Amino acid sequence: MEAIDIVKTSYIKELIAKGIREDGRKANEFRKIEIVSGLIKNAEGSAQVDLGATRVLAGVKLNLDEPMEDTPNQGNLVVSAELLPLASASYETGPPSPDSIELARVVDRGIRHAKCVNLESLFVEEAKAWTVYVDLYVLNYNGNLFDAGSIAAMSALLSTEVPKYEDGKVVREERVSKLKIDNIITSSTFAKVGGKSLLDPTANETNAAYSRVTIATDEKYVRAMQKGMSGGFSAKEIEELIEVAFNNHKEQKDIIKKSQK
Amino acid sequence: MRDMIIPGDMVSDKPLRIANGFIQNGKTYSKVLGVYDAAERTIIPLEGSWMPRLEDSVVGIITEARPKVYIVDLSYFGRALLIPGKYDRYEFQPGDIISALIKNIEGKNTIILEDPKPLEGGTILSIKPKKIPRVIGKKSTMVRQIAEYSGTHIVVGMNGLIWLKDGNIALATEALLKVEREAHLSGLTDTIKNFLEKNKSE
Numbered sequence: 044m045e046a047i048d049i050v051k052t053s054y055i056k057e058l059i060a061k062g063i064r065e066d067g068r069k070a071n072e073f074r075k076i077e078i079v080s081g082l083i084k085n086a087e088g089s090a091q092v093d094l095g096a097t098r099v100l101a102g103v104k105l106n107l108d109e110p111m112e113d114t115p116n117q118g119n120l121v122v123s124a125e126l127l128p129l130a131s132a133s134y135e136t137g138p139p140s141p142d143s144i145e146l147a148r149v150v151d152r153g154i155r156h157a158k159c160v161n162l163e164s165l166f167v168e169e170a171k172a173w174t175v176y177v178d179l180y181v182l183n184y185n186g187n188l189f190d191a192g193s194i195a196a197m198s199a200l201l202s203t204e205v206p207k208y209e210d211g212k213v214v215r216e217e218r219v220s221k222l223k224i225d226n227i228i229t230s231s232t233f234a235k236v237g238g239k240s241l242l243d244p245t246a247n248e249t250n251a252a253y254s255r256v257t258i259a260t261d262e263k264y265v266r267a268m269q270k271g272m273s274g275g276f277s278a279k280e281i282e283e284l285i286e287v288a289f290n291n292h293k294e295q296k297d298i299i300k301k302s303q304k
Numbered sequence: 305m306r307d308m309i310i311p312g313d314m315v316s317d318k319p320l321r322i323a324n325g326f327i328q329n330g331k332t333y334s335k336v337l338g339v340y341d342a343a344e345r346t347i348i349p350l351e352g353s354w355m356p357r358l359e360d361s362v363v364g365i366i367t368e369a370r371p372k373v374y375i376v377d378l379s380y381f382g383r384a385l386l387i388p389g390k391y392d393r394y395e396f397q398p399g400d401i402i403s404a405l406i407k408n409i410e411g412k413n414t415i416i417l418e419d420p421k422p423l424e425g426g427t428i429l430s431i432k433p434k435k436i437p438r439v440i441g442k443k444s445t446m447v448r449q450i451a452e453y454s455g456t457h458i459v460v461g462m463n464g465l466i467w468l469k470d471g472n473i474a475l476a477t478e479a480l481l482k483v484e485r486e487a488h489l490s491g492l493t494d495t496i497k498n499f500l501e502k503n504k505s506e
Binding site: 045046047049050051053054057066067 | 365
């Protein structure tokens, strides 16, 4: 951490002790979400999400591959994430960092376990099925990449159109149908600073935190969870946070649906 | 009248010795991307790194405390050192914020500081160093106005770091960032005054 981060960290802790957050939000309040979908014309689906100053761009590409051996009549889903050096002074080029792998895995797990993408519908013919590649690019970092990434991936998938397949060839210029999406998932990330759990932590709040949990929910069930950093949560706290996550899902689902015209 | 200029643009057909400009064949050209103020004959750059000058007041963070020297982070590409004199009685820890004056610049990029004042608590805001003169304003009107309306203690360093404590820090931060964004526009003091008055009541 640089010297300026240490100063900001102690400032955040000072504020939390008074019960205030850096940007004046309540503990269970999200930043403003802005979604622009269908931004990239060459990709089958895309979305750019602004969560406060955090900006994530998601692109979806469909490729015709051989299905996995254990699921011969299903397509596949692959989520990857890249933290661009453009996004933050602490990100560098080179092999994927642990942070970027974690981001991809958390987003992937939510979408996969909520069965958002109908994988059976991706089957084309014997030994041929679509593989859905979701690529997340972090364009600016100000905390909470997990939630911004989930919203971006979900919006991009909803805007995805399947290209035409004819006589063993893919015609990318023509798109025949929308990708079949069965479920919508959103996640809620909490960071614990000074004994308080804060929803949607900013970069400074993440630096000041000692434990972090991400809860991915759909309408009925908790579909995935990820706990980070060294500190812990009590069982009672987790139950409260799950409640917040469900409320949060209702709001975000509407925002995601509204962004699709 | 102010014109946008890019590096190499002719600002005057007479040779003028001005900052951020150069003279060729008896004419003056700009070295930077910025704005040219014909009335005051100054080139105001939009971006750029901070060039330390003697007696500049800066805000920094102690990063390392060694037996006879403190290393200070000024968000500057070179080093900044604070060497306690014989009669200085202060002691700092890494992470402490100070405001100090530049006593000397050694070699190309080592700054020696003097006269440190500890700034306790509060937070730091980082602004583009080239916009700092605008943040201070003529006879420090701008920064005084922001401090008055938000009730915040503000210490501005020429290196681009600003220390804030107490009062409505969110309002002060918002106003300072607005100054940074709109530094090239004229009549800024009034714009900021209106902005502060509008947001103060809320």
